[in-house]
Amino acid sequence: MxxxxxxxxxxxxxxxxxxxxxxxxxxxxxxxxxxxxxxxxxxxxxxxxxxxxxxxxxxxxxxxxxxxxxxxxxxxxxxxxxxxxxxxxxxxxxxxxxxxxxxxxxxxxxxxxxxxxxxxxxxxxxxxxxxxxxxxxxxxxxxxxxxxxxxxxxxxxLVPAFHHALFSKNGKNRVIVNIGGIANITLLSEDKPLLGYDTGPGNMLMDGWINKVKNQPFDKNADFAKHGKVSSLLLTQLLSDPYFALPAPKSTGREKFNLDWLEQQLTEIDGALLSDADIQRTLLELSAQTISQQIKQSSAGGDVFVCGGGALNPLLMQRIQSLLPLHTVNDTNALDIDPMxxxxxxxxxxxxxxxxxxxxxxxxxxxxxxxxxxxxxxxx
The missing domain is CATH 3.30.420.40 (ATPase, nucleotide binding domain)
Known part of the structure; x- marks a missing residue:
């Protein structure tokens, strides 16, 4: 108590x-x-x-x-x-x-x-x-x-309230993206109420998969993912989960997105035909696309600032920038706050x-x- x-x-x-x-x-x-x-x-x-x-x-x-x-x-x-x-x-x-x-x-x-x-x-x-x-x-x-x-x-x-207190600026729209195990976004707009929610997996599935197949805690610098290719079949299957289509407010965690969930998705498409590196690369793409899609759907303008462990993943950051050509993507060092x-x-x-x-x-x-x-x- x-x-x-x-x-x-x-x-x-x-x-x-x-x-x-x-x-x-x-x-x-x-x-x-x-x-x-x-x-x-x-x-x-x-x-x-x-x-x-x-x-x-x-x-x-x-x-x-x-x-x-x-x-x-x-x-x-x-x-x-x-x-x-x-x-x-x-x-x-x-x-x-x-x-x-x-x-x-x-x-x-x-x-x-x-x-x-x-x-x-x-x-x-x-x-x-x-x-x-x-x-x-x-x-x-x-x-x-x-x-x-x-x-x-x-x-x-909970962090969107802090993002608003620390990062909002008159005359600017901003998107703060926290990529931990789960990813969440905060939309800071001058003319709209504060909005923030979990977009889905951040690092969690990537970390879990490389730990399973390589006994490594995480994919440093995306070195393993870089050896793989995106499986469009697997990516489509992963994106079909109803969570991604839910409107805000929404939140999630390890009880939803975990290795059991991933194994079920692999079973649906006979994932045994995929290499471990291809699965790693596709999981990275899942995180990049689900984050980017939500930012685009929100019609939020302004710069994007990333914090959390995902900010240290160069391939993930590159993919988010590629998927958001109308935005500038940086980590929160640009706002004088260590992203970690x-x-x-x-x-x-x-x-x-x-x-x-x-x-x-x-x-x-x-x-x-x-x-x-x-x-x-x-x-x-």
Whole structure:
């Protein structure tokens, strides 16, 4: 249960915040120290320690099997929180910043199941915020999704509100694309409500496939995909999934797009005739096309800025640019924000907003009946 105690500490300009993000790729824990300034949030220091391999495999098993004992769930919840706290403490030490200088930590937690559309919608994250607060000595804000869901929203994606706060600019339309395990887009327009949603797989299927056939965690520089060719038959089959045609609001995750899903699609077209590299290349094309199609269908003008691990995939970035000839595609370095830490900074910002008791303007994104104050405060 949430340990919500009021009044929460009140932030002021110049304070430091920490954001923690671990996405669907399960490649590590992104931790960032950010400082509030009058112009926004400035990244001060960051790190991305890998998850302990045994813990990563346990979480992956939970997500893939969708079954877990209560003992295992409790222990993994505890272990993940300890890994987060250790990463925070190490970053503070390396940065010569002490815990007393930090106003709050914003922790997303690791999503193990996201089910926004059933009769009883829910989204489940692990990473006990009590432990994070106790082990760091810093108030921790967590459980950001469920209040939005309590008001009928999907609880995801959350980052469009931060994208609007940090990246919107008068006189300019912009598209922010986050390519983590799942890809999502945020449409920033002067004359339209904020809109953002999950387009489908980002890196997740590519990472899962190369891990299966090459025992590699990801396809560095798309070296494996470059040896393959796009299978139009497989691509058409993948694109036929109903999710891609759903209107916004919509959100998804590993419970939908996973290797079991991919194997089923391969079975439908006798995918045994395809090389492993061809499948890898086609999965990359799936991500590029589903992202680009949604941007084109939105009629959103302006430049496109990419963040997340996908920003480091040169072939994926090239394909998105090729599919969007009327747009200029860059990563968020062009906006002075490291693309690898945009999401972590977003949770530092969300922590600040919670301490300010500020509602997060997400109802146009998630479909909630109203904007809400998101997150619970766990005091150290």
């Amino acid at each position: 949430a340990n919500l105690t009021e009044p929460a500490p009140q932030p002021s300009l110049g304070n430091y915040y920490i954001g923690i993000m671990s996405g669907t790729s399960l490649d590590g824990i992104d931790v960032v120290i950010a400082q509030r300034s009058r112009s926004g949030f400035k990244q001060i220091a960051a790190c991305s320690p890998a998850l302990p391999e045994a813990l990563r495999l346990q979480i992956l098993k939970i997500c893939q099997d969708k079954q877990v004992t209560l003992q295992m769930l409790g222990e993994v919840d505890h272990q993940f929180a300890l890994a987060c706290a250790e990463a925070v403490n190490q970053l503070l030490k390396n940065s010569n910043i002490n815990a007393q200088q930090i106003c709050a930590i914003g922790s997303h937690g690791q999503t193990i199941f996201h089910s926004p559309l059933g009769k009883f919608p829910f989204s489940q994250q692990i990473g006990d915020a009590n432990l994070i607060a106790a082990r760091t000595g810093i108030p921790c804000v967590a459980d950001f999704r469920r209040m939005d869901m309590a008001y009928g929203g999907q609880g995801a994606p 830490f945009v999401e972590a900074i977003a949770f530092a910002w969300l922590a600040e907003q919670r301490l300010l008791k500020a509602p997060i303007a997400l109802k146009s994104v998630t479909g909630a009946r109203q904007d809400a104050i998101l997150g619970c405060v766990y005091l150290a």
